[in-house]
Amino acid sequence: MKLTEEPEMVDWPETHYVYIEKVGPFMETAPAAWQSAHSLAPAIAEHNQITGYMSFYKRGPKVYRACFSLAAPPQKLPEAFDYVKFGGGKYSRFVLTGRFSDLSAASGRVFEIVAEKGIKMREEFCIEHYVTDPSKTPEDQNRVEILIPTV
Numbered sequence: 481m482k483l484t485e486e487p488e489m490v491d492w493p494e495t496h497y498v499y500i501e502k503v504g505p506f507m508e509t510a511p512a513a514w515q516s517a518h519s520l521a522p523a524i525a526e527h528n529q530i531t532g533y534m535s536f537y538k539r540g541p542k543v544y545r546a547c548f549s550l551a552a553p554p555q556k557l558p559e560a561f562d563y564v565k566f567g568g569g570k571y572s573r574f575v576l577t578g579r580f581s582d583l584s585a586a587s588g589r590v591f592e593i594v595a596e597k598g599i600k601m602r603e604e605f606c607i608e609h610y611v612t613d614p615s616k617t618p619e620d621q622n623r624v625e626i627l628i629p630t631v
Contacts, residue, residue, distance in 0.1 A: 481576070481578060481585055482577040483576050483589055484574050484575045485574075485593060487594075487597075487599065489572060491569070492570075494565065494566065495549050495566045496554070496565055497563070497564055498557060498562065498563050498564075499517075499546060499562055500560055501543060502543075502546075503542060506584075509542070513535075513545065514546045517561075520561065524554070527556040528554050529552070530550060531549045531551050532549040532610070533547070533548060534610065535547060538605055539606070553565065569629060571607065571629055572627070575624070578619070579619050580622055586624075602630065608624055610624055
């Protein structure tokens with residue numbers, strides 16, 4: 481697993497995003513949320529410009545959102561989706577390069593690093609920003625930014 485161990489402070493920009501939310505253990509809710517989201521992606525893309533893929537999550541209580549970022553507020557959104565204009569903010573960024581199957585272990589390690597370094601977190605969603613498209617990128621070159629809301 482190739483994960484940056486030193487966080488980089490970044491300002492995440494204001495973002496329009498639509499999402500499907502699930503509550504419960506991430507190993508169950510994340511695949512279910514993405515399955516629903518991907519099945520409806522063509523309906524979203526018909527009237528909106530999808531600019532990226534992300535997940536927003538909270539560890540306690542366990543809330544998971546499969547998200548598409550959009551270029552503008554959504555038009556003709558499928559009923560399964562909700563919309564948020566996210567205000568952005570300061571985040572500690574860690575980067576995983578490699579297989580998406582390493583994401584769970586990488587996220588676990590990130591939270592260990594946060595604890596070890598005494599990084600103070602805000603009570604907001606953490607973000608996984610999927611920088612590359614796994615259907616077009618070799619498995620060992622996929623990139624995911626793990627963003628921790630920082631005080």
